[in-house]
Amino acid sequence: MKALIRTAAALAAASLLAGCQVLNAPPQVDVAEPTTAMPVAQPAPAVNNGAIFQSAQYRPLFEDHRARLVGDTLTVQIVEKVSASQKSTSSIDKSGELSGGVTALPLVKSNSFGRASVAGTSSNTFSGKGSTENTNNFSGTITATVTGVLPNGHLLIAGEKQIGVNHNVDVLRFSGQVDPRAIQPGNTVPSAQIANVRIEHRGRGAQAEAQGIGWLARFFLNVLPI
Incomplete structure (x- = not known):
């Protein structure tokens, strides 16, 4: 029984070491084998004209x-x-004002309109900036x-x-x-x-x-x- 436990422990240790080696395995360089022929394009059929000069192989x-x-x-x-860069800037500014009042009406005393007035203001402001830059x-x-x-x-x-x-x-x-x-x-x-x-x-x-x-x-x- 003890021998069996020792054998199992040895196998587990060997598996653990192998797993560590796989996790830390160095990447391989794809080296071309000397016997592997490089694919080349098929040359154009030579014209059998009996001349020494051949344009397909002329140097x-x-x-x-x-x-x-x-x-x-x-x-x-x-x-x-x-290298490329782009910049943009935009701004909007708008404002308005409104006011009004009542001073007199027929058959109504003028001092009755001491608070009969209206006023209002509006404002809108926008500002934006952007820039992009890329260099390689x-x-x-x-x-x-x-x-x-x-x-x-x-x-x-x-x-x-x-x-x-x-x-x-x-x-x-x-x-x-x-x-x-x-x-x-x-x-x-x-x-x-x-x-x-x-x-x-x-x-x-x-x-x-x-x-x-x-x-x-x-x-x-x-x-x-x-």
Whole structure:
């Protein structure tokens, strides 16, 4: 009987330790396996014209390397600054005054109207002010891969960067549409010259969880009237 109790106690302790490890498990970095092939767009069928020059794979010989084909890479300099402000002021001031009295009537003595008077005043004042301000500043660098080429020559790019340190993982994702004429020497392009930009910068781990609201507090925030 004692052996059975000891075995049950050992199993309970092992389960408790495993539960603590699960609750404090470090987030994993999504590392791409070396054997996993990157999906690439199917190239256009080559014309069997017997020529050495092929426009689909043409790269100028005397030119700095620039991304132009699916699978090429280019460096994006993320410089995003957005600032907006709005202010409004309104005021209303209205006042009025009314007075009247009776001094005499036929067949009535004049001294009988000593208190026969009426007066009234009204006043309405309103004042309101409002202001809104929003500032966003984001800077960084990421190398993206060309995932597609549009008929007009514009490049569709996408890139992702994940950095894991201890119990925290920093994830940066970027995608957009690049005009090849905006690519600068060194195969770089500023994000301000990229269309349809999508930037995501999030964290996974203890720091990200500390900035969130617990599910119970979120429930009460949703049901409370104030």
